[in-house]
Amino acid sequence: xxxxxxxxxxLVKMLxxxxxxxxxxxNPIVDDIIYDEKLSELFQLEKQYPHLIREDSPTQxxxxxxxxxxxxxxxxxxxxxxxxAFNEGDLMxxxxxxxxxxxxxxxxxxPKIDGLSLSLIYEKGHxxxxxxxxxxxxxxxxxxxxxxxxxxPLTINYKKNIEIRGEVYIGVDQFKKINEERRNNDExxxxxxxxxxxxxxxxxxxxxxxxRGLKMIAYWAMNDEKTFSxxxxxxxxxxxxxxxxxxxxxxxxxxxIEDVISIIKKIEEKRYSLEYEIDGVVIKVNxxxxxxxxxxxxxxxxxxxxxxxxxxxxxxxxxxxxxxxGRTGRVTYxxxxxxVQLAGTWVQRATLHNADYIKDLDLRIGAQVKVKKAGDIIxxxxxxxxxxxxxxxxxxxxxxxxxxxxxxxxxxxNEVDQYCINVDCPARMxxxxxxxxxxxxxxxxxxxTQQIKKFIELKFISEFSDIYYLKxxxxxxLKLDGYQERSVNSLLNSIEESKKVSLDKFIFALxxxxxxxxxxxDLAKIFGSIEAMSKLKVENLIEQEDFGEVKSxxxxxxxxxxxxxxxxxxxxxAGLNPIFISSKKENDSILFGKKIVIxxxxxxxxxxxxxxxxxxxxxIVLSTISKNIDYLVIGEKPSLLKMxxxxxxxxxxxxxxxxxxx
Ligand code: IVH
Numbered sequence: 001x002x003x004x005x006x007x008x009x010x011l012v013k014m015l016x017x018x019x020x021x022x023x024x025x026x027n028p029i030v031d032d033i034i035y036d037e038k039l040s041e042l043f044q045l046e047k048q049y050p051h052l053i054r055e056d057s058p059t060q061x062x063x064x065x066x067x068x069x070x071x072x073x074x075x076x077x078x079x080x081x082x083x084x085a086f087n088e089g090d091l092m093x094x095x096x097x098x099x100x101x102x103x104x105x106x107x108x109x110x111p112k113i114d115g116l117s118l119s120l121i122y123e124k125g126h127x128x129x130x131x132x133x134x135x136x137x138x139x140x141x142x143x144x145x146x147x148x149x150x151x152x153p154l155t156i157n158y159k160k161n162i163e164i165r166g167e168v169y170i171g172v173d174q175f176k177k178i179n180e181e182r183r184n185n186d187e188x189x190x191x192x193x194x195x196x197x198x199x200x201x202x203x204x205x206x207x208x209x210x211x212r213g214l215k216m217i218a219y220w221a222m223n224d225e226k227t228f229s230x231x232x233x234x235x236x237x238x239x240x241x242x243x244x245x246x247x248x249x250x251x252x253x254x255x256x257i258e259d260v261i262s263i264i265k266k267i268e269e270k271r272y273s274l275e276y277e278i279d280g281v282v283i284k285v286n287x288x289x290x291x292x293x294x295x296x297x298x299x300x301x302x303x304x305x306x307x308x309x310x311x312x313x314x315x316x317x318x319x320x321x322x323x324x325x326g327r328t329g330r331v332t333y334x335x336x337x338x339x340v341q342l343a344g345t346w347v348q349r350a351t352l353h354n355a356d357y358i359k360d361l362d363l364r365i366g367a368q369v370k371v372k373k374a375g376d377i378i379x380x381x382x383x384x385x386x387x388x389x390x391x392x393x394x395x396x397x398x399x400x401x402x403x404x405x406x407x408x409x410x411x412x413x414n415e416v417d418q419y420c421i422n423v424d425c426p427a428r429m430x431x432x433x434x435x436x437x438x439x440x441x442x443x444x445x446x447x448x449t450q451q452i453k454k455f456i457e458l459k460f461i462s463e464f465s466d467i468y469y470l471k472x473x474x475x476x477x478l479k480l481d482g483y484q485e486r487s488v489n490s491l492l493n494s495i496e497e498s499k500k501v502s503l504d505k506f507i508f509a510l511x512x513x514x515x516x517x518x519x520x521x522d523l524a525k526i527f528g529s530i531e532a533m534s535k536l537k538v539e540n541l542i543e544q545e546d547f548g549e550v551k552s553x554x555x556x557x558x559x560x561x562x563x564x565x566x567x568x569x570x571x572x573x574a575g576l577n578p579i580f581i582s583s584k585k586e587n588d589s590i591l592f593g594k595k596i597v598i599x600x601x602x603x604x605x606x607x608x609x610x611x612x613x614x615x616x617x618x619x620i621v622l623s624t625i626s627k628n629i630d631y632l633v634i635g636e637k638p639s640l641l642k643m644x645x646x647x648x649x650x651x652x653x654x655x656x657x658x659x660x661x662x
Contacts, residue, residue, distance in 0.1 A: 031372055070202070073140065079139070082112075084308050103287070105287045108285075113278055114169065115170075126154070130142050175192075179196075215276075221240060311373065321333055325425065329422070355398035364396050463567050464510075464570075593619075596630060597631075600639070625642055633654055
């Protein structure tokens with residue numbers, strides 16, 4: 001009995017941990033299938049041994065974790081979910097039930113977008129409220145966030161009160177961008193686009209919501225509890241489009257269930273080429289006049305069904321488990337696989353996150369493992385096939401040492417991650433240098449990852465400042481494979497050029513844990529110079545800005561470290577001395593607070609650099625010309641069309657601006 005009790009305890013602990021990551025951190029660490037497997041194992045045990053049911057068992061508490069500080073709001077019309085169909089048989093059964101109501105009409109088919117549902121309330125044509133689904137009856141008021149979603153109209157040409165529902169999502173490409181940026185900033189990555197979208201909707205910082213580029217696809221409209229705004233789903237979709245909402249381009253009216261099945265196959269084929277993720281196909285009775293007759297259960301309407309498209313799962317052999325070390329020293333474990341074609345790509349590597357993940361799933365080298373793409377993007381190992389041969393394999397043990405430098409890995413209590421704390425670890429060095437030279441940091445062009453590796457190996461570089469002495473190694477570099485006079489010169493030029501970098505980019509380039517671009521900007525304002533930075537007193541920092549505990553601790557421990565201070569001094573000795581352009585200068589700028597549009601090439605800057613240049617002068621840079629702009633700034637080869645759209649007194653040449661500001 002003790003054994004059963006222990007098993008229950010372990011399951012409860014594990015499931016609660018996974019639940020917390022899912023609901024609170026928006027970062028599920030195991031696949032839904034594994035979660036469901038373990039949950040049903042727990043259900044079975046609890047059924048057999050009811051006296052062992054724990055109060056904190058997820059079977060008693062699922063979904064009850066309070067998560068945010070948004071105002072709770074009751075839905076006027078409950079937000080139901082849909083019954084699932086898993087095969088053609090389920091669809092035929094659904095159809096049979098529908099025709100029993102003498103329904104001879106069409107079905108309307110739409111992709112099931114994998115996002116989060118949102119209800120929008122418009123009164124007299126104005127968006128007045130946006131509420132998340134919540135538990136279906138009570139959701140959270142996220143109006144301010146919804147207003148940041150670019151394709152949700154704030155006003156519509158429809159004067160009656162109307163509630164519109166749809167799915168909020170983050171596009172696949174946008175998701176990759178967000179995670180790339182989070183990786184740069186050493187922030188935890190989102191597991192999939194749905195989690196990124198739901199985490200974003202629960203953000204309190206509206207600016208962040210705006211930047212994340214959420215979108216909505218609408219599929220539902222009602223005037224009140226009983227009255228749909230139009231007569232059929234097809235009309236609803238057409239009218240929603242007319243009102244300015246985005247709907248899915250794959251929505252279509254279908255005559256009978258056989259054609260529904262063939263259209264599902266077509267949608268499935270297009271699945272991985274869509275802008276958004278879908279996890280199913282929704283089939284709705286097209287004519288609303290039948291809805292009351294067909295009816296509802298307490299959870300689902302009976303006039304619709306969701307055909308689930310399974311995420312592809314393939315089996316591959318786990319050949320090896322290897323570490324990668326990030327620039328902050330964090331260890332990530334990865335799987336090397338025998339290789340498998342999965343959701344559109346050939347997969348030979350998959351993430352295993354941290355040691356706990358591998359141990360929780362009991363993954364062993366040599367095992368047959370199931371592989372799936374999280375959100376159909378990031379390959380993950382989701383479980384091992386536990387046949388007889390599996391148990392002959394050795395249990396995996398977490399690495400004690402950094403594979404690269406051999407230093408002991410450290411893991412503090414309550415931290416899931418292990419760290420290599422050797423600041424001179426070549427793996428960390430490599431990652432930090434890659435970050436240091438990257439476009440958004442020092443913007444040194446011509447140093448590829450391979451070259452950085454080579455230079456570290458040859459001991460040309462062992463800290464940031466060494467980059468600035470590469471000019472003394474020119475002859476030796478020229479002797480290396482793949483270097484010509486021209487490429488070396490252009491690299492050395494770019495290195496010299498980088499000395500002019502702004503202080504915030506310089507701080508960002510240092511790669512301090514948890515310090516992204518935005519905090520780097522704040523720090524630049526506070527410090528003003530590197531010198532002030534290396535003399536940092538913790539109290540000053542705390543007094544000036546509320547960075548939150550994690551960031552403050554990170555900044556403090558970075559600047560407390562003598563080694564880091566030495567490195568900063570070495571950078572100064574190498575000729576770097578970035579300073580913050582004070583806000584006074586910003587205010588003096590003729591462009592301060594002015595709305596501008598840029599046309600033509602501004603010196604040797606690309607579009608983004610030019611935008612940033614003007615933003616640093618306090619301008620608000622817009623991309624299209626409207627009545628509201630103050631200036632059209634022209635560089636080389638400006639667009640004559642743009643110039644013809646504004647009055648002459650609004651056009652200023654970049655050369656004129658330069659005369660004033662330099
Ligand atoms: S209709 C009463 N249409 O799926 C039915 N839902 O499992 C209302 N979803 O909560 C939903 N795409 O978040 C509908 N084209 C679509 C959908 C869709 C995604 C989501 C929605 C809903 C869930 C139901």
